[in-house]
Amino acid sequence: MTAQNAAGPFGDKVVFVTGAARGQGRAHAIRFAEAGADVIAVDLCDQIDSVAYPMATPEDLDETVRLVDKTGRRIVAEQGDVRDRERLAEVVARGVEEFGRLDFVLANAGILPAAGRQGRDITAYTDAIGVMLNGVYFTIEAALPALLANPDGGAIVITSSAAGFKSVSTDFESMSHGAAGYTAAKHGVVGLMRHFATSLASKNIRVNSVHPGGVATPMVLNEAMAGFVAEHPSFGESQRPLLTIPMMEPDEVSETMLYLCGPAGRHITGVALPVDAGLMLK
Ligand SMILES: NC(=O)c1ccc[n+]([C@@H]2O[C@H](COP(=O)([O-])OP(=O)(O)OC[C@H]3O[C@@H](n4cnc5c(N)ncnc54)[C@H](O)[C@@H]3O)[C@@H](O)[C@H]2O)c1
DSSP states (O other): OOOOOTTSTTTTOEEEEESTTSHHHHHHHHHHHHTTOEEEEEEOOSOOTTOOSOOOOHHHHHHHHHHHHHHTOOEEEEEOOTTOHHHHHHHHHHHHHHHSOOOEEEEOOOOOTTSTGGGGSHHHHHHHHIIIIIHHHHHHHHHHHHHHTOTTOEEEEEEOOGGGTSOSOOSTTTOOHHHHHHHHHHHHHHHHHHHHHHHHGGGTEEEEEEEESOBSSTTTSSHHHHHHHHHOHHHHHHTOOSSOSOOBOHHHHHHHHHHHHSGGGTTOOSOEEEESTTGGGO
């Protein structure tokens, strides 16, 4: 599809989004496209056994493509696993071949393997670390050659979580391998963010992490999570923010991504930014 709204604030910019088939990743792809960017999108579009809720499908990724197309911007969308560094490099290369550059990386893909029987399998821990710690590292590594080739520099935003500051597990009863892996990965990416923010500053590449509280996506709005909350009221209570406003929608997180990547964020690097309606103050 030909570019029509290249005049937006991100006209001629290119963003790479992982986990783009639905939820926050899809919202980021659409909002960046509305702002004028072309999009390179990747998603697993498959189930991981330790995850108790249905994950995204190829049809979900098709829908993201349709919605980005509607904005008039272009999208290269591929199935791929963030645990597979070579596959990510292939997807980035295809996108850069198509669009000629890369400006922004949103390392967003994630799983929450804390609920259900599966969350108590040790694979829930290794899957969480594989997808949300190793996967974030591989995402940035795969994108780095294209970012470094961009004379304008660029910006990377890692989606961590409130669980990057405090544990998902609230007591002995809610303890699981999945909760440990989620908490460890979301804390761990703060280390990666600081590593890359320091290492890439001289290349004018800024790196930050965003730490949302609850966001209305299928990751948390599902039967398995409802059952988990009913079984562990302390978990539900720990997720309730201070502000008494409706649960955050995915495109509200996208606004933070736009801010951090855009000109308003040009002095901001190395920051772990809560977007959590005051959850961290509790
Ligand atoms: N929803 C929340 O309450 C919440 C809160 C804080 C942080 N987060 C984080 O936000 C990010 C986005 O999650 P969401 O809320 O949009 O959930 P979601 O389940 O709707 O979307 C996550 C996407 O990541 C994809 N994905 C998972 N594993 C992958 C892999 N190995 N390779 C490629 N793609 C993969 C999924 O297929 C899915 O499309 C995640 O990192 C999540 O941990 C979510």
